[in-house]
Amino acid sequence: MIDSHQDDGPNDQGSEFMPLPVVTPEVNRRTAMKATGAALGLAAFGTAISPLATLPDKVSLDEFLQKHYKELDDDDKERILERLASETRENYGADVTVSDHRPTPGVKFGYAINLSKCNGNGKCVEACHTENNHDRATGQSYIRVLEMDKGSMDMETGNTTYDHTVPQDDKFYMPVQCQQCDNPPCVTVCPIEATWKEDDGIVVVDYDWCIGCRYCEAACPYHARRFNWQEPEIPADEVNPEQSYLSNRIRPAGVMEKCHFCLHRTREGRMPACLEACPTGARVFGNLNDPDSELVWILKNKRVFLLKEELGTEPSFFYFFDE
């Protein structure tokens, strides 16, 4: 079509048609399509890598390209832990050590709370807050202490905002935190395996892999998961410098987190911070695989119950009464 117009052009003096632009004869439909395709391809590639150009200020390229925790080798871990420590130094002005604590073979952690002793004073809540580098303004903590009416075990009726001397005569007090379930619904729903159960029973989160979809928060029947709505703010002198990758290192905004049984302490053989803070001695921590442990004695000798046992979550967390 174009070619014939060009041929006719010079002979048609009275024509109203202006001369059409000269197009090289090689350009046909096929090459035009190729060019368009290439342009589109380039544009698509550009869009695909655009997050690299628009990374948030606090996300390094290294962090953006980081692999899942389980795929990291020792060199990767060393580099990442060093990076996390230097970021904390930069952003919070605190010198910290970020380690990677692994489970001890043969250990399966369990936790028991004596509801005859707990008086609802909330020292465990505060200890968790400071130990685990939670945001100061929101007072975030992995533990809630529920004030409950005597005679009910329905945690949904509990109240966390009581503000009076404790204990009240007609109430009992039930601390609730992650139950480290053997059948954890929060792990099942995670679309990207950013959370999983480790060999010692602790359910952990890779904060650098989590996309913050909050499915796990919705799935947990104990309301034990927390979401970081914003970057935590902590004064430099209040940052706990003993940190671990899967536990209390300062978490970025937009990711999920939860109680990890203070694995940076317990995997070194120490007690969790909430236990040491408890003034009533209501908390007992230990190794479920050790038949001589205090915990196993309690399971054998006390009246023990599981929270929401009917859901089949199989918690490693137990509540008991003295008599």
Place this chain on the structure above:
Amino acid sequence: MHGRRISLIQMASLLAVMLMVAGGAAWVSPDTPTTSHTADKRRTSAETPQSFPVVVNRPQSSPRVDLGVLDGDGQPVSAACATCHATRPPNLANRSAADLDEFHQGLAFSHGKLTCLACHNGEDYDALKLADGTSVEFPDVMTLCGQCHGPQTRDYLHGSHGGMNGFWDLSRGPRTRNNCVDCHDPHAPQFPKMMPTFKPRDRFLSPQNSAAASHEGLHQ
């Protein structure tokens, strides 16, 4: 499942009986200085030979009474119990501070129907005494408490009563445990009421927030 439960219960009761017998034997044995020693020895020798110790806090030797006056250097003056009591005959009828006409005024006493000399040693006021009259030093006060508070002592010996610090894994570090009187005032042993000092701003399970929470579909 059912069979397993029954066997667990049987095991538990058998264990409880065995422990009670063992505990009872340890209790009445005059060679046993304190409960803590008994617990520690049993643990270290029988199970984990190279384990770290469980150290139980022990009160100071014997208490001193603040006289409420300052000496020449402005330091408070205190006296040993025997300073006064050595020259005063014990009055077995006294039940509380209210019965006294001088000294120890205002001491809050709420410990059952005990008299002063149920625990304090009338022959040596710098020590305590058991129900059978045996003298007990103040640092060994747990032996005294354990005479009446059997279930608490049993639970304490099995680690389910009383706060602790340190290591759950004694092969990696030591542990310290509270003494009875660290938490319980012997004159008024009920654990005191407390005021919660720390509250997270919680979006769940609180009456004023439940409407907002259910709006977000987070709360049934």
